[in-house]
Amino acid sequence: MALGLPVARPQAAPSASERQARRRRRVWSYTTLTALAVFFLFPLVFMFVSSLKPDGQILTDVTSLRAFLPVGDISLDNYAGVFDRVPVGRFLFNSVLVTVLTVGLGLILNSMAGFALSRLRWRGRHLALALVIATLIVPFETIAVPMVYWVSHLPTLVWEDGLLKYDFGWLNTYQVQIIPFIANAFSIFLFTQYFSTIPKSLDEAARIDGAGWFTIYRKIVAPLAGPAFATVAIVTFLPAWNQYLWPLMVVQQEELRPVMVGMQYFFQLDPAWGEVMAYTSLITLPVLIVFLSFQRAFVSSVAASGVKG
Amino acid sequence: MALPALTLLVLFLVIPALLAFGLSFTNARLISPNPPRFVGLDNFVRAFTADPVFLRSTLNTFVFAGVVVPVQAGLGLALAVLVNQKIRGVTAFRVIFFVPVVTSIVVVSILWRFLYQDDGLINSFIDTVTFGAWHGMAWLNDPSTALGAIIVLSIWQAVGFHMLIWLSGLQTIPEELYEAARMDGASPWQQFAHVTWPGLRSTMVFVLVTITIAALGLFVQIDVMTQGGPVNSTSTLVYHAVRKGYREQETGYGATISLIFFVIVLVIALIQRYLTREED
Known part of the structure; x- marks a missing residue:
């Protein structure tokens, strides 16, 4: 009162x-x-x-x-037309692959970083946390153009004629669509926040029993942080599936493009609207189904991301 | 254990950000046999004195954000208050209002491009409700209506997200405060002004900052619907940066525009934080 x-x-x-x-x-x-x-x-x-x-x-x-x-x-003629005209199966495969790997690897690496930032004492920890928080406000759009230049100069390994060779340039690959988006300042921040609410006495007990830090992370802290993992999975899933600007610039090769960029086939002046609607329905339905099946989790994740941000 | 994620963060966020800074003083091109050359402030001078499309894009970006930020924040709050009532079936409405948010903005843009056509759904609706007194127009082909049309669909798509943020803020306000206010004879409006609004301060900061940053980054709608036209009436800072830095391969100049964009975002975010923190 x-x-x-x-x-x-x-x-x-x-x-x-x-x-x-x-x-x-x-x-x-x-x-x-x-x-x-x-x-x-x-x-x-x-x-x-x-x-x-x-x-x-x-x-x-x-x-x-x-x-x-x-x-x-x-x-269903329009759907048949879409499958005839564009490699939509391939686009769907690419998007699923990129989304699953970005979200999955992101969950692992960002939660490990959150663990280290919230529970371990190491030199530079405060600096690292400050870096994570500072990068929270950098919108991707501001670094997109220089990043194209950057990834086009990065070294990479290519498999050529049965030999592993060294080359430059990440353009037109899967890795360029996945690796830059695995680490996410916002996810690290959420994990750090959540892990610091789990009692540290658990760690000490496990240390006495001789457990290493990685075991403590994997066996004790991570299993107690289900809601944090769910939130991060949900808030990173949509941007990964919806990627447009980035693959538009770095992936010209049709076989590697995701669904959103694949839609460019229909951007002509006088599009066949029936097929456009079939294509957009096709790429919207999976997301809608995921959303409707997990709507409770979606809603609480968005709310949580707002309260903690 | 923090090393893998932090390394990636440095590689794909810190370095590109520094690169945006460094490249904007050079004439770097995306594909070029020659290494980039230092050109001092040439790119900045060019942007502000010799590139009318840049100036127009800056203006458009501000107009877009100037309308979208207050309208979307306000509508989001109104929706949140509506779905915060304790009435049957209210959860279903929350889900429905959130559906556009999970729909890709690329899909939304192409869909609304069709709705806005001169023989599209919106015009035929206007035609019907005015009994044919007012005939529609091709909204996206007219420089005076194109940006407005994009504002409407952008708010339609994103407002459900901010509804949820406001809603979670509303639900942190204890019910006893409302009971007390009601007992003192406060009208619904007085309850809102004296109980709800003061309790939403930190939520408001978050909502304003996130809408502003998203609005300033307007790109997809433009790329899908108008390509900056007609006569640059919908070109935005990010669209112009991509056009110069990527499509015309002038990485150096594109980086300059990106850097100017970043400084604007930073300044506005800091001003908002300052203004809304003052009274704490």
Whole structure:
């Protein structure tokens, strides 16, 4: 009771007019919420429905509510067309590979860094933490252009004619889409915060039993930090799947491109809209399914990232 | 154990940031047989005196952020208050309002490009509700409406994220405070002004900083929908940096634009922190 007011004062039963006012407010709330739900969903409903219609019908249907209904000449032809015209299976494979490796390796390396920053005493620890926090405010867009220049000069190993050779330039590879995004200042920060809430007495007990630091991380601290791992997985999953600017610049080779960049096939002046809608539906559905199945975790992760940021 | 992650952070964040600084004083090109040459402040002079597209892009970026930051923060808060009510089915609405956030901005941009066409859904809607009195237009092809059209879809896509941030802030405010205020006869508006708003201070800082940084980095919508046109009315700082530094291969000049962009982001973030921290 921050206001210093008495906690409970017997409340009179609500009068008839009060009840009426409350009911009116509720009706108003539901009307507003429903109108907003329509506003937030109509483009996506339109996308899924249109992906089933031929181009001509999409254009004539926009003049009526038929635009949102799967009626008329419904078929999966547009999806077949997409698979004929672009290597969408390959794009999906690339995106899944890049996303899984970026998120997975990120969970391991960033949590190890968080462990070291929150529980180990070493020289330079404070400097390292300051570095992590400082890099939090650098938007990727500011370093994208110099980074293209940088990765095009980095050394790499290539397998050529049965020999491992040394070469320069990371352009047109998988590694250029994954390695720069594994370490994430925000993830390290979240892990550091979360790990410091786990009692240090656990470590000491394990040390007495002769456990090394890595064992303590793997067997004791990490298993207790499930929510932190879930949050980091969720907040790094979307940007990895949605990558656009970076692969646009560093991957010209079609076989290595992810789904978002693959969409460029459809950016012509007069696109075949039915196929466009089929393609966008195809790459949106996996994410929507993941989101709807884990919506509770999504919502609490976003909330957690906000509170702690 | 911190070594692998910290090494990667230095390699792919600290070094590129320093490189942005270093390259902006050179004439480096992406693919060139000659090593970069030091050219002093030439790139900066060029940006501010000889590149009208840069100046226009800076202006557009500020206009975009100037509208998006207050509107998106305000709408996000309004949505949060709406879905913070204790009524049946409210969780479903939270999920629905968040759906555009998990939809890729690339998909959203291409979808809205179709909606904005002169024979698209939005025009036919306007046509219907005005009984044909007002005929639509190609929103993205008109320099006076293109940026506004992009502002609308950008807010539509991202506002659900900030709704959740505000919501988590709202839920940290103890219910007893509202009960006490109600007992003192406070109206819903007075409850908001005297209980809710003061309790949301740190949430507000976070919301404003994240929207500002995201808004200043506007790129995908432009690249997918307008390529900076018509007549540069939607070109932005990041779009211009990519156009110069990558498409036209002028890495040095692109780095200069990136650096100017970074300084702007930094200054605004610091100003916001300062302004909102003052009263603590």
